[in-house]
Amino acid sequence: MKVETLRWSDGVLEMIDQRVLPATFIYLSYDSAAAVAEGIRSMVVRGAPAIGVAAAYGVALEALRLLSVTDESFQRGMNEGFNTLAQSRPTAVNLFWALARMKQVWQSVSNESNRQVAMCLLAEAHEIFAEDIRINRALGSHGAELLRDGAHVLTHCNAGALATAGHGTALGVIRSAVEAGKKISVIADETRPFLQGARLTAWEMVQEKIPVTLITDNMAGYMMSRGEVDAVVVGTDRVAANGDVANKIGTYMVAVLAQRHHIPFYVACPLSTIDMSITSGVDIPIEERHADEVKGFRDFHWAAQGVQIRNPSFDITPAELVTALITEKGVIHQPDAGKLRTLFS
Incomplete structure (x- = not known):
């Protein structure tokens, strides 16, 4: 993916x-963080x-914004920045993982000048960016081995370069398989109501000339029943300690259909997305977004008033x-609490 989802440019x-x-x-x-x-x-x-x-860079930007204030104001402003970023979205655990990592760096250099603190935080944000691409490449390589040459792979939402610093998780697996010489075609669920599959996954695949077919979310079962899906690969916003997976609404239905039709259902994720502090999926906070996203799309509404x-x-x-x-450490078949604990030991 030649397009950079995020980039640091002139401060x-x-x-x-x-x-x-x-x-x-x-x-x-x-x-700024806000x-x-x-x-x-x-x-x-x-x-x-x-x-x-993005959150890591938000912390660094806040430190740079506060360079000329007093130490007390710097401390207060940074805490406010962390809190504001933490409240932006509740489900994606990478947000909190990145903030915790940035806070640890801040605390380790808290006795330094504001400028030195800011430079250390910016360096850490750059490292988180680069590390994400390395991780996606590693998990993509592991996942590519699971896909046979000629496979038709269904994916839900967008877990591609646009959802990461680069290469992608679910689409990273597909990209790596294509790079390995396999002929892979993608079936992209439209992903209502925000249409990430139709707008983003399809766009990424078209840019790279990877064959892609767009379907509405309620067509997945039909495609599976006709033998037109060989595997499902999705990303995730948080994995609980027992292996339960939170992903874009509609993923659960796809997983149930995949089991019914004996199709493998794979979840591609970096270790930073696995939250060992959450016992099961029941405890994962689920974000409720504005009703306007369901009423229609952008300024056009089709739902009954x-x-x-x-x-x-x-x-x-x-x-x-x-x-x-x-994951970047390899493939964990039939994930459960014991296997995930071993992964982190």
């Missing part, structure tokens, strides 16, 4: 505005790994429906 963070893709391709600039938090909240940037990277609307952004797929987790 600001630039992020592709994913709300307007594929019709418009633009970068928006961010210069601005980055709003970019995360409004889904300029989305996807758990990309959110984590006055109708009640629910808009949970994620659902939970139980571990027993997950064939394997694909």
